[in-house]
Amino acid sequence: MTAAVSYLGRKCLVISTYTIESPEYRVVHLESDFEIRLYKEMSWMSALVHGTSFQNSTKDGFHRLYQYLHGANLNFTQFLMTAPVVTSINPSPHGSVYIVRYYLPSKYDKTSPPQPYTELNLQLDKWKSHCIAIRKFPGYARDDNIDKEKDALVSSLGKHLARLMQAVENEYNYSIAQYNASKHPTGRINEVWMDVSGFTEEGCPV
Secondary structure, eight states: OOOOOOBOSSOEEEETTEEEEOOOEEEEEEOSSOEEEEEOOEEEEEEEEEESOHHHHHHHHHHHHHHHHBTOBTTOOBOOOOSOEEEEEEOOTTOEEEEEEEEOOGGGSSSOOOOBOGGGOEEEEEEOSEEEEEEEEOSOOOTTTHHHHHHHHHHHHHHHOGGGGGTOSOTTOEEEEEOSOTTOOSSOOEEEEEEOTTOTTTTOOO
16 A cells, blocks of 8 residues: 655655665756656666557566566576566557566666576666656556657657757657556556657756
8 A cells, every 4th residue: 555655865666664666867857747867877677578559568578577576587586576667669560569677676787687587588678877758647557548648748848848859769669667556546656758868958968
């Protein structure tokens, strides 16, 4: 049950008596309907899914990641849950490609995590420090609302910072970050993420 949510130095969600680690960032630009964050280097364990549904692909990918977190790796290591779970969406005429990501605790930024079992078909992704445009939205992230939220972020970027549109890597590629388990129907936190790596005016790396 969610009693309180706060954001600490290294971004952590404090939910009741649980502390859930999240990637560290600082806000470099803030508007009423979006913000730009500069994230530090971070590591993810990722599941590639070929599918036509965001919800089904996220469920499929996270099922494989869940097994990894609960010991399906060469060291039999069990991991604490982190947030957010991120699903990157890359549309194509032949069916979308989804990449579902679990944020690895910060201790793995400089070291390698345990290798997953081969049959899980998981990959380690190491992200360099870069800037991401963020739009928050409540409720559940679903197939019938994520495109609308992405379009709203694109519209806001064009309205407030037209030069940002030149920095958006591909407005058709975006990610949905979910911070809550599906069993929590209220107080949910979701975000649309779009890379703006070329936006250097606020100190973002090229």
